[in-house]
Amino acid sequence: MSTELLSWSILLAQILLTLAMACAVYRLLRGPRAQDRVLGLDTLYVNATMLLLTFGIRTSSTLYFEAALIIALLGFVATAALAKFLMRGEVIE
Amino acid sequence: MTNAADLPAWAALPTALLLLLGAGLALTGSLGLLRLGSFYDRIHAPTLGTTMGIGCVLLASMLFFSVLQTRLVLHELLIAILMVVTTPVTLMLLARAALYRDRSEGCDEVPPPPPLPPAPDLPGGAPQAQVSAKVVERT
Numbered sequence: 001m002s003t004e005l006l007s008w009s010i011l012l013a014q015i016l017l018t019l020a021m022a023c024a025v026y027r028l029l030r031g032p033r034a035q036d037r038v039l040g041l042d043t044l045y046v047n048a049t050m051l052l053l054t055f056g057i058r059t060s061s062t063l064y065f066e067a068a069l070i071i072a073l074l075g076f077v078a079t080a081a082l083a084k085f086l087m088r089g090e091v092i093e
Numbered sequence: 094m095t096n097a098a099d100l101p102a103w104a105a106l107p108t109a110l111l112l113l114l115g116a117g118l119a120l121t122g123s124l125g126l127l128r129l130g131s132f133y134d135r136i137h138a139p140t141l142g143t144t145m146g147i148g149c150v151l152l153a154s155m156l157f158f159s160v161l162q163t164r165l166v167l168h169e170l171l172i173a174i175l176m177v178v179t180t181p182v183t184l185m186l187l188a189r190a191a192l193y194r195d196r197s198e199g200c201d202e203v204p205p206p207p208p209l210p211p212a213p214d215l216p217g218g219a220p221q222a223q224v225s226a227k228v229v230e231r232t
Contacts, residue, residue: 002102009109013116013150020116020123020142027126027135035132035191042183043126043139047119049172050142050150054112057157065154065168072172076179083186087193 010058017051038082045075104160108153115149118142131202132191136184143180148173 024047027040049068056064081091100108118141125138151169158166195203 002105003098003100006100006105006109009113013112016113016116016120020120023120023123023127024139033132033191033194035187035194036135038187039132039136039139040126042187043123043142046139046143046147046176047123050115050119050147053150053154053169053172054116057108057112057154060157060161062158062166062168065172069172069175072175072179076175076183079183080186083183083190087186087190 007058010054013054014051014058017047017054021047021051034086038079038086041082042075042079045071045078049075100157100161104156108157111149111153111156115146115153118146118149122146133188133203136188136191140180140184143176147176 021044024040024043028037031037031040049072052064052068085091122139122141126135129135129138151173155166155169192203196206
């Protein structure tokens with residue numbers, strides 16, 4: 001009973017996170033300005049981290065944790081570099 | 094490695110609830126990103142997912158693996174610390190970049206820049222004029 005409940009709620013959480021990623025992708029593709037696209041990319045990274053953690057719970061393996069950590073780290077670097085580029089027109093001056 | 098079917102009910106129930114709460118908050122934040130009107134409204138919305146949302150999912154993961162492996166599994170705290178440290182930094186950088194771009198394009202929806210303090214050290218004051226005249230024209 002409880003195992004069934006857990007597997008169904010994992011499935012529902014995956015669907016919700018996929019919908020959230022779809023919203024972020026829409027903002028990434030259609031954002032009226034560049035800063036909207038960067039914000040969509042940042043949201044996409046966070047949602048992907050959560051989706052990978054959910055995959056890890058589903059398969060009961062800690063392998064997905066490292067992938068989630070790397071994606072979270074890359075999200076920070078990418079957003080910081082893109083914000084720097086929007087501000088100054090250069091990433092490394 | 095043990096299976097998820099071995100998980101007792103008292104741990105499966107909070108795990109399921111925390112997962113659903115986290116995913117629902119992430120979806121709410123992303124819907125806000127989709128629906129809100131201006132960029133400065135939209136930048137607030139995804140923080141629902143980056144604070145409470147990912148916190149709930151990380152708590153669910155910690156609870157699940159701790160009960161499953163019958164030892165304390167705390168490496169999810171790494172992601173939590175990373176999120177807490179990096180999210181304000183990136184969003185602040187992004188908001189300041191957007192504000193700079195809007196001001197340099199002469200958009201009248203943003204407040205004007207604060208008046209520059211007098212700089213007695215600089216002998217001419219010319220470099221500030223050059224900096225404020227720099228206009229970014231990308232979209």
